[in-house]
Amino acid sequence: MSLALSTLLYEWRRYMAAVMALALSGLLVLAMTGVFIGIGKGFTATIERSSADIIIMQPGATSLIGGPSGVPRRFIPLAYRNPQVVEVQPLDGAGGSFQSVKNVDPTMSQADRARQRAPKQQFVQASIIDTTPGAVTIPTDYSQELVDALRQPYTVAIDETAVTKLGVKLGDKALYNGQTVTVVGITRGYPNMMQANIVMSRDTLRMLGQADTGPRVGPLMVKLRDPAQAERVAAQLNVLGDGQWKAWTRQELADANAGAMFEEGILVIIIGGCVVLGTIIGVAITWQTLRGAIMANIKEFASLRALGVGMGSLNRIVMELSFWVGLVGVAAAIGLTWLVQMLAMANAVIIALPPVLLLIVGGGLVVIAMLSGLLSLGILKNSQPADLLR
Amino acid sequence: MSPTKTHGKHGDFAIEAKGLVKRFKSGKAFIEVLKGVDFDARHGDLTMVMGPSGSGKSTLIAALSGLLRPEEGRVDTLDIDNLWKLSSGRIDRFRLDNCGFIFQGFNLFPALTALQQVEVVLKFQGMPKGDAKRQATETLKEVGLGARLNQRPSALSGGEKQRVAIARCLAKNPQILFADEPTSALDGENGQVVIRLLRRAATEHGAAVICVTHDPRLEEWADRVIKIEDGVIIDDQRRTPNPDATLASH
Numbered sequence: 001m002s003l004a005l006s007t008l009l010y011e012w013r014r015y016m017a018a019v020m021a022l023a024l025s026g027l028l029v030l031a032m033t034g035v036f037i038g039i040g041k042g043f044t045a046t047i048e049r050s051s052a053d054i055i056i057m058q059p060g061a062t063s064l065i066g067g068p069s070g071v072p073r074r075f076i077p078l079a080y081r082n083p084q085v086v087e088v089q090p091l092d093g094a095g096g097s098f099q100s101v102k103n104v105d106p107t108m109s110q111a112d113r114a115r116q117r118a119p120k121q122q123f124v125q126a127s128i129i130d131t132t133p134g135a136v137t138i139p140t141d142y143s144q145e146l147v148d149a150l151r152q153p154y155t156v157a158i159d160e161t162a163v164t165k166l167g168v169k170l171g172d173k174a175l176y177n178g179q180t181v182t183v184v185g186i187t188r189g190y191p192n193m194m195q196a197n198i199v200m201s202r203d204t205l206r207m208l209g210q211a212d213t214g215p216r217v218g219p220l221m222v223k224l225r226d227p228a229q230a231e232r233v234a235a236q237l238n239v240l241g242d243g244q245w246k247a248w249t250r251q252e253l254a255d256a257n258a259g260a261m262f263e264e265g266i267l268v269i270i271i272g273g274c275v276v277l278g279t280i281i282g283v284a285i286t287w288q289t290l291r292g293a294i295m296a297n298i299k300e301f302a303s304l305r306a307l308g309v310g311m312g313s314l315n316r317i318v319m320e321l322s323f324w325v326g327l328v329g330v331a332a333a334i335g336l337t338w339l340v341q342m343l344a345m346a347n348a349v350i351i352a353l354p355p356v357l358l359l360i361v362g363g364g365l366v367v368i369a370m371l372s373g374l375l376s377l378g379i380l381k382n383s384q385p386a387d388l389l390r
Numbered sequence: 391m392s393p394t395k396t397h398g399k400h401g402d403f404a405i406e407a408k409g410l411v412k413r414f415k416s417g418k419a420f421i422e423v424l425k426g427v428d429f430d431a432r433h434g435d436l437t438m439v440m441g442p443s444g445s446g447k448s449t450l451i452a453a454l455s456g457l458l459r460p461e462e463g464r465v466d467t468l469d470i471d472n473l474w475k476l477s478s479g480r481i482d483r484f485r486l487d488n489c490g491f492i493f494q495g496f497n498l499f500p501a502l503t504a505l506q507q508v509e510v511v512l513k514f515q516g517m518p519k520g521d522a523k524r525q526a527t528e529t530l531k532e533v534g535l536g537a538r539l540n541q542r543p544s545a546l547s548g549g550e551k552q553r554v555a556i557a558r559c560l561a562k563n564p565q566i567l568f569a570d571e572p573t574s575a576l577d578g579e580n581g582q583v584v585i586r587l588l589r590r591a592a593t594e595h596g597a598a599v600i601c602v603t604h605d606p607r608l609e610e611w612a613d614r615v616i617k618i619e620d621g622v623i624i625d626d627q628r629r630t631p632n633p634d635a636t637l638a639s640h
């Protein structure tokens with residue numbers, strides 16, 4: 001084990017401030033970015049967890065959110081021309097007002113009625129599934145019971161996190177765009193912190209008058225015989241489409257959706273601010289901590305100098321030390337963020353942490369630590385062996 | 391490779407210095423700490439430099455070892471003509487290859503075990519890992535710490551720490567060994583162990599050991615005693631060392 005690593009492990013208390021500073025800088029950036037990605041995930045969870053292996057959209061589409069994603073209806077039979085394709089269903093969805101219904105006793109006084117509070121009205125996003133068994137649009141974690149329940153006309157499911165927000169519970173009736181629907185399912189794991197999401201069958205949506213019936217439909221969700229072939233078939237479909245459409249694998253689209261949030265200028269400003277702040281705080285505290293720690297061992301460094309170990313070698317020790325501090329900081333940042341993620345999840349806030357984000361932030365933290373190491377190299381000049389001869 | 395290697399040049403000059411002058415600034419005035427000192431030390435000798443505090447003895451070894459540049463004078467050492475003509479990198483390299491240093495404080499890294507303290511220096515010398523470990527173990531055994539190889543400084547007594555510091559120097563097989571008040575932080579018993587190790591470094595390894603001290607009882611072990619006062623050498627005597635001398639408790 002190297003001198004730097006042994007020192008870090010043995011005198012870890014001394015380096016704790018630096019590790020914590022890095023961890024908190026990391027947390028700041030990870031959590032903020034993760035929340036924004038999570039907001040996006042809230043809108044796309046139903047699709048990303050469906051059994052669609054490939055999604056076909058307009059060639060210009062950059063993600064599911066925004067951009068021209070719908071396609072002409074005639075593309076549906078075209079997609080079936082690939083022998084791997086077993087099912088193609090257009091994605092559909094709508095939005096509308098959702099209002100809870102209160103059972104009001106007509107003999108109740110006006111004051112009692114007011115005490116009951118007014119029914120809640122919220123704008124919701126409606127997404128659909130097909131209720132045929134094994135349909136491509138059904139999220140893989142939906143139970144058979146839920147699908148069966150949604151098969152009934154005028155039924156909806158909501159996420160457990162939207163129960164309070166919408167003011168309804170399982171079995172309650174509610175008004176969707178003025179028509180009565182029944183809450184027959186409560187899902188878990190589909191929180192949306194911006195706008196509540198309700199799920200209904202494609203037939204219910206049609207009966208409510210909101211389904212796509214014209215020549216254009218939403219993105220096509222494609223199920224393959226062998227999901228492992230997704231990448232290859234997507235390429236084949238793109239050849240087949242001859243530039244009229246673009247086929248995405250589910251993973252490609254999920255990544256693009258996560259990235260799409262960052263086309264919002266304000267998010268970039270907020271996250272950019274966090275990065276700048278995190279960097280400044282991280283460098284300042286890590287730098288000062290490293291300085292202090294080096295100062296505490298300055299006599300030992302001086303004795304190495306006396307034995308002929310050059311300044312370059314001592315510099316390398318400090319840089320290695322900074323690197324390890326950075327690495328421990330990354331671990332602490334990820335650990336802390338994970339805790340915060342759990343806490344947020346318990347309160348229906350999604351913090352999404354794609355590996356790419358962890359990699360970028362982790363790399364950034366190591367760079368911050370090394371930068372702090374560079375800044376504290378100057379203190380090594382105090383390691384004058386002649387001072388030991390007193 | 392063996393730690394008991396001798397340089398086989400007993401009696402040859404290891405260091406010759408001429409006309410060393412060193413001044414320090416004190417307020418507006420300069421204080422001359424070394425006033426044209428001539429000095430030499432031979433392989434196989436334990437040369438004792440003695441004098442009251444402020445006499446310039448520490449400054450002298452700093453100038454001899456390339457740690458503190460003198461204003462005037464030259465230092466010829468081993469096969470190097472005028473050490474102070476070299477670049478600071480070359481001076482570092484010279485010390486790494488040839489010099490050992492023992493201080494009053496032990497200056498051991500708190501995080502490293504006795505074995506690692508010695509290994510680190512050998513690795514900086516460019517010795518392969520396996521060899522460094524072997525050499526470090528052997529040297530620590532030689533200073534009587536065979537049983538304490540994996541102890542950190544916090545678990546070692548003052549005497550043991552100083553022995554680790556000595557092992558750290560001896561493992562490099564130095565031709566010149568500088569010691570600055572090596573016993574003054576130790577009790578009599580441990581002091582005796584340390585001075586005997588220095589004596590052995592001179593006799594058996596053929597190193598030129600230059601030991602700065604103000605403790606007159608250490609004279610017993612010396613081949614040569616140089617007295618310095620106010621930056622001038624006032625006495626230089628050769629004597630026959632008594633390797634069995636005892637050092638009473640301070």
